[in-house]
Amino acid sequence: MLEKNKKAVVAVALAALATSAGAQDGPVKVGFAADLTGACAALSEDGLNGAKIAAEEINAVGGILGRQVELIVRDTQTKPDEGAKVARDLITNDRIDVLTGVCSSAVMLAESAVSAELKVPFYAAIGSTQRANIELFQPYFWQVQANATMEAYAAAEYVAKKPEWEKISALGSDYEWGHTSVAAFTERLKELRPDIAFADPIYAKVGETAMAPYITATLAQQPDAVFAPLFGPSLGATLKQGQGFGFFQKTNLVTLMTVDTLQSQGASMPAANVYGIARAPFFALEQSPEVTAFIETYRAAYGEYPTDWAINAYDGLHFYAAVAEKAGTVEAEAIIAALPQVSFDGLREKGLTIRALDGQMNAPVYVGKAAKVEGYDFPILTEVEKFEGAPLMPAEDLILQAREAAR
């Protein structure tokens, strides 16, 4: 305790020094414009919880550059128009130093446009559309988790290692994420396994919960496995309704399976043949002291295990702090300049860096098999394989080509 206090005193003294050296007064303001209500609410809430813990930890050791971190939380209602409005207000009215919090792809791009216009750094820790890295990239943006394309690539790498899977179907939600994920997955898997046959992808209305017709149509293709980038409610409905159609006897499902989905499925999860792609499954991370400490703190604060969204938002804020320390200021241009120079040790991995060309972090992707395990009252992923981020990131020349093509 005394030790901590001493640290705080030193930090305050340092802060005073920094102030006299001409830095700005007051806290470092983090604008958390999150989708706290609407379709993204569950994810965004977890992200906020993770970021809160990160902010407390940063403040406990003296803040960023001696200045306390202040989270300013706003709700975008998962609407791009609200997102742009809230982002603009946070920047012009609250004078935030960095913007984050967003989940939905559309809201993310809306906020990214505001960040570009008003030249304020913006990072994504939940939303992961690769459009923000490629054709709509702007210099003030970065994202701290694998983007949608990288996740689809990881799924392809995983599927490629199953020699018994020879015919693959795709069942996706009918919007940008579903379509681009299926395209990226198919492209990578074709390279890895030219022998695999692909059925025509099937797309379900976003938010559809009557999945029986889609399940029937998918099963009629008699696939060995189904790659399914399905949005929340549709995924849950597929897991429940698929069981009665013998889906998990006849085939295998490969889908995005974050901790919140695992928790909400609970006992309804099929017993076998579900493979999950995850971003930061707490049970599969290397159980370093930092990771166990975070899990304990999170459980103590919120009474549940941290989800992938919480861990990424936590890492995201700590990463920002590290970049600001490196830059010696929170001024936007200096932050952007320092961004690619920082090697960050997060909960997920050590040595995470941002690539300047597209603002993408070399964040890992996890794929494992869903199963019930002693010690947890919800299913988790087992036999988890971790895919390093760097090999999943599209090559730089491909990105330049894609940008050229979009013009």
Add this chain to the structure above:
Amino acid sequence: MTAQDLRTLWARVARATVSWQFVVPALAAVLAINWMASTSTSTMMTEIMIMALFASSLNLLMSFGHMVSFGHAAYFGLGAYGFTLAVVRGGVPPELALAVGPLAAALGGLVFGALCVRLTQIYFAMLTLACAQITYTVLFQWYAFTGGDTGITGFMIPRFGLSEKGYATAVLVVVTLCLLALWGIVKSPLGLSIRAVGQDRYRAEALGLGARRVQLVAFVIAAFFAGVAGTLYSVLHGAAFPDYAGLGITLDGLIMVVIGGLNSFAGGIWGAIIYEVLATFVSKVIHEWELVLGLILLAICLVAPAGFAGVSARLRAMLGGIF
């Protein structure tokens, strides 16, 4: 519309009884606030003015034509996308494309309106909803053309590079002109016909009015001004998203009209001001904005069904001698 028509329309607008002693100070106040206040206030004022125009265009249908549209956002969205797509896909210079937005919305209003005015009451509302959902879906799913659910951003410098204050002034000019035009329409013989059909279509028909034709004209006019609002909104953020044509914006408009006051021209304007100000400040304090809004709406429907305009009219009547 010929030049002659335009001239007569303008003459009517000019002659229409606008309470200038109220409008001029209001405009002056808006300008003064805009110049003195912070940038974020200017942005908020810009949004309020745009939504005031949108709500007023819906109000033309609701208060005067007694046509409740559940799909008015379609024309807001068509305005935004008409403008954006003309720039992105058509290569039209943005300044020229400004005209494309409202025209696209009016065209949409003509096509959908022609179908919708064949029905009345709740069936009319339901068909407007269906038309709006179809519009929304096309914008949401037609990747190759509309950019799909993640919309279109980064195609222009937002606000043509004008400062927030500068754009607020420009919007003030456009919105004021549009509202005056709407007011002129309400006061014109056409406005009378719209009201007549709205109040009693059979009697209006007996008087020789083509009820459906009048309603269609009203529908197209409302769509046009909603399209102007959508275009202005798209320029403000330099973006267009399918949500602009979604149920959320439609509901926002309906709620504004009810809060502001049904059966009053100013209802749309007051509603937009009150709703936007409340939404901005309440949601900063607590995240249960929907709960608060629900309670406010409940209270209005039970206590003051004529909305803000009704309350202020009653107050003025009570204080009649003083003002």
Add this chain to the structure above:
Amino acid sequence: MVLIQLVNGLMEGMTLFLIASGLTLIFGVTRIINFAHGSFYMLGAFLTYELVPLIAPGTLWGFFVAVAVSAAAVSALGVLFETTVLRRIYGKDGILQLIVTVALVLIIRDLVRMTWGANSVSVQMPDALMGALVAGNTYFPLFPIAIFAAGLTVVFAMIWVIYFTRAGILLRAGTDDRGMVALLGVNEKLIFTAVFAAGAFLAGLAGGLSAPYGEVNYLLDTTVIVSAFIVCVIGGLGNLYGALAGALVVGVTKAMGVMYFPRLSMVLIFLIMAAVLIARSMGRQGGPAR
């Protein structure tokens, strides 16, 4: 596969009917479009989620009792709303009645989010309905069949009430001519309250019955209300048989659409709705389509 899709469609259609029947019943008598119908459905689902683990978990009867109790609770809430709020604005501008129910939607949604959180919850399916009918390599789940049976029961119960009880006679009379019923000395208010109670009960019932088969979260209300509207409009608002036909048409079209017009999934039912409305308007010159 066509056959299975047809059955899938009929199954979904019955769920849609359960939802839409209450909405159309309330509209038929009170001429109110109850936007909060989806919220009642959602409350039914969440209450079932709470009750299922308490009442003989896993058993068939436990599940049905849980659903019935939830529906009754939702019905009580509906009555409370009707008597304290709606009753005061009957006869006023239709838009006000609509906005009042929208207000209720907003209030319930935020309260549900505050109570149960934003993440989805799963309701345990009764053990007896977990399995499937298996014929060779073809599986068909038992659960939707049970829902279908429950839906049919509701249909027959409604027919019985409407045609063979005094309440039904009053109901039909109220739908045909409210004023005349009142003139005949029937307590009109009581009819309205009873109809609202029945409508809310049906919504809660539909929510509870469907809960184990899908996702239960605080955004269910919007999804449900839009589908319910479409069904009612296609069938003709206020018309129960119409709602049944509309529900089955929507269900089957959606299921078949997956096979034949996959890219139209989002827009297909709105196109049907628009087509029905336009066709309706062709019928009579000028007059309001009823």
